[in-house]
Amino acid sequence: MVHIAVDIGASSGRLVVGEIKDGKMKIEEIHRFANGFTETEGILYWDIEHLLTEIVKGLATAKLLGYETCTVGIDTWAVDYVFIDKKGNRLQEVVSYRDKRTDKTIEKVTPTISKKLIYEKTGIQFLPFNTIYQLFEEDSELIKKTDKIMMVPDYLGYRLTGIAVTEVTNASTMQLLNVDKRHFDDDLLDIISVKKEQFADFAEPGQELGSLKKEWFPSYDLPDCKLITVASHDTASAVAGTPGIGEDWAYLSSGTWSLLGVELDKPVITQLSLKDNYTNEWGVFQTYRFLKNIMGMWIIQEVRRNLPEDYNYPKFVEEAKKVEHFQQFINFNDDRFLNPPNMVTEIQAYCKETSQPIPETAGEFAACIYDNMAIIYAIALSDLEEITGKKIDCLHIVGGGAHNELLNQLTANISGKTAYAGPTEATAIGNLLLQMIAANEVANLDEGRQLVHKSFDIKQYMPEFIDRNQLISRFREMIGKQFSL
Incomplete structure (x- = not known):
């Protein structure tokens, strides 16, 4: 079929x-x-x-x-x-x-x-x-x-x-x-x-x-x-198509938005989950997607649109590797970055307001974006463990953002978690899996995820040494005492 x-x-x-x-x-x-x-x-x-x-x-x-x-x-x-x-x-x-x-x-x-x-x-x-x-x-x-x-x-x-x-x-x-x-x-x-x-x-x-x-x-x-x-919901399909096996994994559906969370059998509704603004979206087969909505590739998409010279996304990564990293600390989940008239000038204005170095080149913008996204991912993973009491050993990165090897490695480094990138087409794959289950070609979701695991290339990123605690502390300090993602 x-x-x-x-x-x-x-x-x-x-x-x-x-x-x-x-x-x-x-x-x-x-x-x-x-x-x-x-x-x-x-x-x-x-x-x-x-x-x-x-x-x-x-x-x-x-x-x-x-x-x-x-x-x-x-x-x-x-x-x-x-x-x-x-x-x-x-x-x-x-x-x-x-x-x-x-x-x-x-x-x-x-x-x-x-x-x-x-x-x-x-x-x-x-x-x-x-x-x-x-x-x-x-x-x-x-x-x-x-x-x-x-x-x-x-x-x-x-x-x-x-x-x-x-x-x-x-x-x-x-x-x-x-x-x-x-x-x-x-x-x-x-x-x-x-x-x-x-x-x-x-x-x-x-x-x-x-x-x-x-x-x-x-x-x-x-x-x-x-x-x-x-x-x-495309995120629900992406999670269904994530090749996680066992119970110690989290997912990051990386596209225009970044959706980072875990799959649970029951919702988590506590003072802490409310304070940290985590959501319990309904998943497939009576599961819950306990996750954080994080601003994703929308930021770099808008920077690309607003820069005078056109850069494709591999070129942004190449340019980001040439500059010094962790020069700016920005919470891209701030509402001001949701849909500003010009993302380039919005980021520059934020840096000027907070007395941080102002990015000018494509590489500086890309490094600024990828650095802060990785820090935000790491903080969200730590929060997930605290709120759910669930030990997370690995992060499955799926969606278009899984192509970004620099961001994947930064995420592994700062979170201290092993990251697995792929498949990039997880949303379409999860959509197809549900059709295959409905057609009795696949028995259940576990069997489907095993099918995904052996059908597509998945790249592993091991954490490299980095003073992750210092970076996270510096990020929190720059964002302010009332820090919240």
Whole structure:
């Protein structure tokens, strides 16, 4: 059986074909397309119709390549949503989580219900763009006209099959689900004037969604497709595709965002996890992704966009190796780096404000970014061990960031953990694994991870000697006494 992962991130999407041959998973990208938000009248929007069209084009490509039948699973980023009316029509453009409309919304909500109580109910970390805060800022009259609120991947599946669901791994990021009841929390829905009935029924990863309505796309010659509801939050798929074996490992899904955490059988909701802003997102097969959201490759992506001369990412690494490291200490999780007009000048302004050397060259910017990301990863790993009581011996780095050998080695050095990098396509692989499990080609997640381990190249990084404690202390000192990631 052939399976196709539709994997869409903030900057691009692709369709990846996967199947098991000779006891290994083989994958091939067959279609790639650009993604991004655009600004209209001061609001940042995704082009959801573009994404749908590109999915269909990719499926037509699959048919041209000779794939007559297949299963399909869709994963995207989290928190963003679509409003549809009773006729199934979309009511507005899809606002991007990077829009500034929710910058101060947490402060508007918490006088009504405390952060402590929200966290006890949901176990989800506080981020200004969580769905609860986006919906709080929505037009109340528009919400009244809405029949169903769908997360982005659920909407795309709906447009292909006509069947609406609320997939749980993505839904958990809304900060609206009660972790004990495993359903929407009535108190939180009341705050945003939304009803439970405005969401479709829950679907678990691995559940069949429905068949592709080929007749809805008469301009394309499409294969016979059965859609599977996979872990539609891309991080959930990436964790599913992480080749961790045993219980002493953590994961780092390294892409536009860095998601660093451990997989648990039950949530951890304590004063310390609240203080350190760790989240309990729902994972596959009733697991929890206890993790920290850390600003990721977005920083270097934006620096690349803002520098006058174009550098590819291997060139950034090459240039970073030429300069002196650990000259600046910056908490890139600060909200000021979420979506500044110019990342280059924002970093320079931060360094000037804190009386640190100001980076000027591409190598200095890259070293500054990679150094601080590695320090933040190391601190987050230490916090994970303290909060969970779980000893972590190794870190599995997956996603596009696993290509960055310099950052991987820095992370191993400063954390003191052995790092394993790969596979870089963990999100698509996890998406495919869920389809393979649904098709009874793979027995369970453990067997699937063993399959991943033997199917893809994984590079090991052993910690090298470095005064990691001094670096971390210096970082904390520069960030301030009220340090928090």
